[in-house]
Amino acid sequence: xxxxxxxxxxxxxxxxxxxxxxxxxxxxxxxxxxxxxxxxxxxxxxxxxxxxxxxxxxxxxxxxxxxxxxxxxxxxxxxxxxxxxxxxxxxxxxxxxxxxxxxxxxxxxxxxxxxxxxxxxxxxxxxxxxxxxxxxxxxxxxxxxxxxxxxxxxxxxxxxxxxxxxxxxxxxxxxxxxxxxxxxxxxxxxxxxxxxxxxxxxxxxxxxxxxxxxxxxxxxxxxxxxxxxxxxxxxxxxxxxxxxxxxxxxxxxxxxxxxxxxxxxxxxxxxxxxxxxxxxxxxxxxxxxxxxxxxxxxxxxxxxxxxxxxxxxx
Amino acid sequence: xxxxxxxxxxxxxxxxxxxxxxxxxxxxxxxxxxxxxxxxxxxxxxxxxxxxxxxxxxxxxxxxxxxxxxxxxxxxxxxxxxxxxxxxxxxxxxxxxxxxxxxxxxxxxxxxxxxxxxxxxxxxxxxxxxxxxxxxxxxxxxxxxxxxxxxxxxxxxxxxxxxxxxxxxxxxxxxxxxxxxxxxxxxxxxxxxxxxxxxxxxxxxxxxxxxxxxxxxxxxxxxxxxxxxxxxxxxxxxxxxxxxxxxxxxxxxxxxxxxxxxxxxxxxxxxxxxxxxxxxxxxxxxxxxxxxxxxxxxxxxxxxxxxxxxxxxxxxxxx
Numbered sequence: 212x213x214x215x216x217x218x219x220x221x222x223x224x225x226x227x228x229x230x231x232x233x234x235x236x237x238x239x240x241x242x243x244x245x246x247x248x249x250x251x252x253x254x255x256x257x258x259x260x261x262x263x264x265x266x267x268x269x270x271x272x273x274x275x276x277x278x279x280x281x282x283x284x285x286x287x288x289x290x291x292x293x294x295x296x297x298x299x300x301x302x303x304x305x306x307x308x309x310x311x312x313x314x315x316x317x318x319x320x321x322x323x324x325x326x327x328x329x330x331x332x333x334x335x336x337x338x339x340x341x342x343x344x345x346x347x348x349x350x351x352x353x354x355x356x357x358x359x360x361x362x363x364x365x366x367x368x369x370x371x372x373x374x375x376x377x378x379x380x381x382x383x384x385x386x387x388x389x390x391x392x393x394x395x396x397x398x399x400x401x402x403x404x405x406x407x408x409x410x411x412x413x414x415x416x417x418x419x420x421x422x423x424x425x426x427x428x429x430x431x432x433x434x435x436x437x438x439x440x441x442x443x444x445x446x447x448x449x450x451x452x453x454x455x456x457x458x459x460x461x462x463x464x465x466x467x468x469x470x471x472x473x474x475x476x477x478x479x480x481x482x483x484x485x486x487x488x489x490x491x492x493x494x495x496x497x498x499x500x501x502x503x504x505x506x507x508x509x510x511x512x513x514x515x516x517x518x519x520x521x522x523x524x525x
Numbered sequence: 526x527x528x529x530x531x532x533x534x535x536x537x538x539x540x541x542x543x544x545x546x547x548x549x550x551x552x553x554x555x556x557x558x559x560x561x562x563x564x565x566x567x568x569x570x571x572x573x574x575x576x577x578x579x580x581x582x583x584x585x586x587x588x589x590x591x592x593x594x595x596x597x598x599x600x601x602x603x604x605x606x607x608x609x610x611x612x613x614x615x616x617x618x619x620x621x622x623x624x625x626x627x628x629x630x631x632x633x634x635x636x637x638x639x640x641x642x643x644x645x646x647x648x649x650x651x652x653x654x655x656x657x658x659x660x661x662x663x664x665x666x667x668x669x670x671x672x673x674x675x676x677x678x679x680x681x682x683x684x685x686x687x688x689x690x691x692x693x694x695x696x697x698x699x700x701x702x703x704x705x706x707x708x709x710x711x712x713x714x715x716x717x718x719x720x721x722x723x724x725x726x727x728x729x730x731x732x733x734x735x736x737x738x739x740x741x742x743x744x745x746x747x748x749x750x751x752x753x754x755x756x757x758x759x760x761x762x763x764x765x766x767x768x769x770x771x772x773x774x775x776x777x778x779x780x781x782x783x784x785x786x787x788x789x790x791x792x793x794x795x796x797x798x799x800x801x802x803x804x805x806x807x808x809x810x811x812x813x814x815x816x817x818x819x820x821x822x823x824x825x826x827x828x829x830x831x832x833x834x835x836x837x838x839x840x841x842x843x844x
Contacts, residue, residue: 244610244611247610249610250607250610257606347695351695352696353695354624354625356624357624357651357654367628439599442599442602442628443598443599443602443622444625444627445598445622445624447622448695448696449596449694449696450599451599452596452597453593490607491603491607491610494590494603494611495610495611497588497590499564500590500592500593504593
């Protein structure tokens, strides 16, 4: 059963990838500014932050949940990390502090969903607001700006022309893919999302593994905060407002089912890139920002529509 | 495969719909990119119109791109990066954050693109330290505007009464300058008490709700200064809902059409007029002058004035 499922998933990832390639071909024809090395590097870099948030949310969605609090957790994690950096804490330590804030906030989500028995949508809707409030309280609404070059290198640096955020993103996806496909954490997430009762009856510690996926989501949101803060040289309490929707869209375009039990990180990565390429292309083509919102909405709807149509055919 | 095809088709269709307008005016002149804060606010729509009319007149290809939310500094950075990739000759920008825009300006500087800042000042220290530079800033003095509003409220209340401020987005430079200006004006008026200063997020619905709450807490409130007209318009509705229209002085900021209409009908007392279309014009003109080898001043002030029932019609005629 599992091999067949995997094969089907791979087929769908392939479809999304072709979508991305076709989109790129269309943009290459329409504008000479799209297919240049510097622009492609630019697009991947721009997609990195949402892609990492989306990687975390993919775990949650696969387990049958949803996480609306990612943007707020990103803001809070970023502020605490920024505060630590300005207090003179070493860069790696400050990052770990930020990640722990994200992990903790994610675990709170997990606890609310498992022991609190709240629907994930409600639990994370609550923490989305509460954590945003904490972020605003943290420095009384003010941003924290101005960091050392060694920290900023996480956004501005790179290795052999590959920007640091892209490298970070790739490392995150490789590790996350390994966890999702090769470890209990990932396998159980699929099992819980596919059939929670079945998972429970077969002896999986459902509560524990749900808390783990929310923890992963929170931690990856905080990791995105590192890139965002380094990129803007500022951590803002209002940062990343609305990112939860972009991240969910990336996962869904990439073939992750909101019903749970299905999805891949490769698909999510392509989903994030499709949104990034679309925004970039529409900027280059000077398409009105009103039309851009219609375009992004249309792509989300079409991607899922075609996905479900193909599923019914099988 | 079907999936992919439909995706590509939609993009094609939308591009044709979207670019039709853009390409029609394709000229031989320079290309100027304009990264605008948002197009969900009439203030920036007016600025866009001013910039477009000027571009038309001067034979400039103007690319205007706006982020969906006015607080989204990262989207704005993406837009600037994309405009750099588009190889624009000059860049105009209304920053979404006084400090957060700096890395984007540095990128433009490194790409050799002259940058013209409009409406919101860039934090100079951050810019200098980061090694970026701008050619010129065109905008109004928001602090002065807030001060004008404060003086108006004080005189309208006869120097005695309770006032509240509806602030903008926390940490947003423009809104903070306005509320600081207002505070500075009422500070030396011992009879004026500032009982509340809460954020309405520059948003109409939030302005309504916050105003409602403030009136609950301070039933004897006599004046409110909203750091933009959208919040003031929301506040007017909240005041009307509590049946107190006319008993609370309402002052907004920006002088958008709806606010001027409200002043004419008497539900609002004053607003501070900025001239966004003028800012758009100045930005594009400055860019063209510099691209032709000329020079522009580092600060081009765009006038700011208080609009009340007395002068609302003459101001509209001027515009």
